[in-house]
Amino acid sequence: MAEAFCPGLIGVQATSETAIAEAAELATLLGLPLLDVDAAAAQDRFAALLLVSPGVLALSVPDRPGQKPVQVDFGAAGMRHRRRGGQNELLGRAVGVGKKSPLRVLDATAGLGRDSFVLADLGCAVTLAEREPVVAALLRSGLVRAGNSADAWLREVSGRMVLAEGDVCLMDAATLVQQDVIYLDPMFPPREKSAAVKKEMALFQALFSRPAALGDADALLAWALRAPVARVVVKRPLKAAPLADRPPSHAIRGKAVRYDVYVLSGPAPG
Ligand SMILES: C[S@@+](CC[C@H](N)C(=O)[O-])C[C@H]1O[C@@H](n2cnc3c(N)ncnc32)[C@H](O)[C@@H]1O
Known part of the structure; x- marks a missing residue:
């Protein structure tokens, strides 16, 4: 099978002298080339750059200068806004918030961690599995930043989130057996039209060679x-067929997405 990820296309660059050591450490960890701080010309050789500032990691695409780099910022206005939206309530109902405290949810496709954060904000203890090392690095940076925030709410919510980097299908049995619910959002379907979502999709599709392989x-x-x-929940575009054409036990429908809920005979929450 072709490698999912094209490391040669991504470079790591510090945005200031003070972040050089952090950038060098990250480049070594990810096996990616390290650019000099002022290597503007060399940027063209890369499809994307991981930009390291003290305490903040961001992914940018040099040939799209108008686009803001993507980063994981759980304290951003968008996350706070989402908190008040009805979408959170649907996700909470789908996983079964309230059946047990804390409900332990394995977000098997954590991505940039937005759904995980919503679940943690609803009181769930969330394990975030992410197999793409660059995405996992963005997540780790966002979690550390939230954990160090002056905002007590951010610290508390992020305290219920644990990153488990790697392919979730290889997760150790001891971690898996602790979970009540597995949540899946495996694809990047064009389900939202906002500029921010389009920007992220373009970035991810530029970086991953199998961004939405249905078979996967x-x-x-x-x-x-x-x-x-006890249950598996799958986020789907509203009108898409269920994954693997396997009908769920029931579905919870929102305006743009649907949550397919598979109730299993595994350990019942509570
Ligand atoms: C659509 S994104 C998830 C977005 C996420 N729900 C959010 O709110 O930001 C899907 C993510 O799942 C990851 N992924 C897919 N299959 C995986 C697997 N087997 N193990 C771990 N991560 C996986 C991909 O690398 C990608 O980052």
Whole structure:
């Protein structure tokens, strides 16, 4: 199978002298080339750059200068706004918030962690699995930043989130057996039209060679349904077929997305 990720296309660059050591450490960790702080010309050789500032990691695409770099910022206005939207309530109902405290949710496709953060804000203890090392690095940076925030709410919510880098299908049995629910959002469907979502999709599609391989998502569902959990929840575009054409026990429909809920005979929450 082709490698999912094209490391040669991404460079790491510090945005100031004070972040050089952090950038060098990250480049070594990810096996990516390190650019000099002032290497403006060299940027063209890369599809994307991981920009390291003290305490903040961001991913930018040099040939799209108008676009703001993507970063994980759980304290951003968008996250706070989302908190008040009805969408959160749907996600909470889908995973079964209220059935147990804390409900332990494995977000098997954590991405930039927005759904995980919503779940943690609803009181769930969330394990975030992410297999793409660059995305995992962005997540780690966002979690550390939230944990060090002056905002007590951010510190408390991020305190319920734990990153588990790697392919979730290879997760150790001891971690898996602790989970009540597995949540899947495996694809980047064009389900939202906002500029921010388009920007992220373009970035991710530029970086990953199998961004939305349907077969991959079907296999992920098959794995989740074999796991020792009480339920599996899959986020789908509103009108899409269920993953693997496997009908859920029930579905919760929002304006743009649907949550397919598979109730299993695994350990019941509560
Ligand atoms: C659509 S994104 C998830 C977006 C996320 N729900 C959010 O709110 O930001 C899907 C993510 O799942 C990750 N992924 C897909 N299959 C995976 C697997 N088997 N193990 C771990 N991560 C996986 C991809 O690398 C990608 O970052």
